[in-house]
Amino acid sequence: CHRTKVKDEL
């Protein structure tokens, strides 16, 4: 499952 390493969303 694809995901970003950094969670930039609130």
Added chain:
Amino acid sequence: MNIFRLTGDLSHLAAIIILLLKIWKSRSCAGISGKSQILFAMVFTTRYLDLLTAYISLYNTSMKIIYIGCSYATVYLIYAKFKATYDGNHDTFRVEFLVVPVGGLSFLVNHDFSPLEILWTFSIYLEAVAILPQLFMISKTGEAETITTHYLFFLGLYRALYLINWVWRFYFEGFFDMIAIVAGVVQTILYCDFFYLYVTKVLKGKKLSLPA
């Protein structure tokens, strides 16, 4: 950062400020579910623990601090300062029916079995359903003050805008986060019935009241 994400964040901020101002100006939290507000405070606390571990941007850090601060201030106003006006008799949703399954699910379905990641997942799942005590309270009393409906509208609008943001990010950045998307869709669906009432009643100048 695209326009949908930014307006989503601002809409979320508007909702939080509207609620705080409504309570502060009227010196009353009548019609507001304290349970939903405690759940939102839990959502922000468990999600923004990364304030301590990662720096993303000044915007990101300041918004997180504002969200957390406002949500604790709201809980304080309801349960301490204006406690006498809190309508606990109508705020009877059993929050353990939300928190326990959501806690279990965040252990089972997550991106990574680590404490911070599980807490982040918990906050995403919990946010999806945190408004239920408030909606339950409105369905129980059969009505809501107009200002409360504006609060709910902006809260729902925020999630709807985030959905568009995720479509955008998928097409232009190849980014998607299945946990956030599924929870976001569930959350937005919960607001649909309310959106319908908001458009057909509140925007036409009528008070939101449900048929007995």
